Amino acid sequence: MKVFSVKELTRYIKSLIEKDVLLANVWVKGEISNFKAAVSGHFYFTLKDDFSCLKVVMFRSRSRLVPFRPENGMAVTVRGYVSVFERDGIYQLYAEEIEPDGTGALFLAFEQLKERLQQEGLFDPKHKKPLPLLPRRIGIVTSPQGAAIRDMLEIIRRRWNGREIILVPVQVQGEAAPPAVARGIQLLNRLGGVDLIIVGRGGGSIEELWAFNTEIVARSIFSSKIPVISAVGHETDFTISDFVADARAATPSAAAEMAVPDKREMERYIQTLRTRLARALEKRLGDDRRRLRACLESRVFVRPADVLCGARQQLLDFLYRRLSQAVRGIVEREEGRLAVLAGRLQALSPLATLARGYSICTTPDGKRVINDSGSVEAGERLSVRLHRGQLSCIVEERI
Structure with missing residues (x-):
């Protein structure tokens, strides 16, 4: 009886499994759990169903080709x-492809990136830059071959010849396309003097358009200081670039029409503005002439002396009214003061005392008032003033 070491038995089982043709290329369906993306780029996860679990490893050389981000709970086919992993003595599936179960991998990757960039605000209209009305220098990031670049150049020259075109030739599909497109946009921003950028390509399948659904291209468009028009595919094709760009054109030809106005239409528009301006000036001059004529025919210009005299008379009348009002006010105030003083004087007047039955005794000449009986002698003549009239008296006796 042969006795195996653990290592020998594990290797024997491994050799049996690796000789099985079915297990050499197998598709397995299940739900992802315990997903981990290592720093090295490898994917580690468990594929499970209602009854069993299967360890899965996907090395970096394969994981970098997966267009979407695997997540826990996602149903996939691997x-x-x-x-057999000899160290742990467990069998596992070494994955080479992963596809979402029921949903295309590229469509899922598109939706995942779109949602993430939208949450970051890369699609927000507040970040959209206005396109220049008439760019002098236009940068185009696309393939130098194909109908797209020829159509754009032809349309731009036809609509307004003389525009300077800078073509940045790049790959527009394949693995090298996304970084090449991103570098082209960055190059035009560093170059300076470029007023507008068109980035895109002609139509194709979703796989052929995929470079414009990548994060590196989306972020290079968002970071551009120059306005960017996204022109990818046909009218029904939508890419991540369309959502990030400052403007989206349905086709490359439409992007060329959007970038440059038609010179003939612009000339007609300018002629229309010139005509409207001339009419507006003519109307303004007519109005001003009528106003000037009305001024010249007015009284102030025809008989200025009358206007000046009338104004002077109005001023004099106004000042006279003000002076009369001021004089009346002063007179009324002084009359009031006089009445008060007269009242006081009346109260102090000796006549008022005489009216109450008193009299004033003086010498006949009125120079001395007699207010003491000892100051006169018997037989002396005195004058007595009453309220009405006077009496001439002789002193008979002092009492």
Whole structure:
């Protein structure tokens, strides 16, 4: 009886599994759990169903080709081969492809990136830059071959010849396309003097347009200081670039029409503005002439002396009214003061005392008032003033 070491038995089982043709290229369907993306770029996760679990490893050389981000709970179909990991003595699936179960991988990747960039605000209209009315220098990031660039150049020259075109030739599909497109946009921003950028390509399948659904291209468009028009595919094709760009054109030809106005239409528009301006000036001059004529025919210009005299008379009348009002006010105030003083004087007047039955006794000449009986002698003549009239008296006796 042969006795195996653990290592020998594990290797024997591994060799049996690796010789099985079915297990060398197998598709397995299940739900992802315990997903981990290592720093090295490898994917580690468990594929499970209601009854079993299967360890899965996907090395970086394969994981970098997966267009979407695997997540826990996602139903997927995985293609790979089964082998044994000798150190732990467990069999596992070495994945080479992953596809979402029921949804296309590229469509899922598109939706995942679109949602993430939208949450970051890259699609927000407040970040959209206005397109220049008439760009002098236009940068185009696209393939130098194909109908797209020829159509754009022809349309731009036809609409307004003399525009300077800078073509940045790049790959527009394949693995090298996304970084090449991003570098082209960055190059035009560093170059300076470029007023507008058109980035895109002609129509194709979703795989052929995929470079414009990548994060590196989306962020290079968002970071551009120059306005960007996204022109990818046909009218029904929408890419991440369309949402990030400052403007989206349905086709490359439409982008050329959007970038440059038609010179003939612009000339007609300018002629219309010139005609409207001339009419407006003519109307303004006519109005001003009528106003000037009305001024010249007015009284102030025809008989200025009358106007000046009338104004002077109005001023004099106004001042006279003000002076009369002021004089009346002063007279009324002084009359009031006089009445008060007269009242006081009346109260102090000796006549008022005489009216109450008193009299004033003086010498006949009125120079001395007699207010003491000892100051006169018997037989002396005195004058007595009453309220009405006077009496001439002789003193008979002092009492």
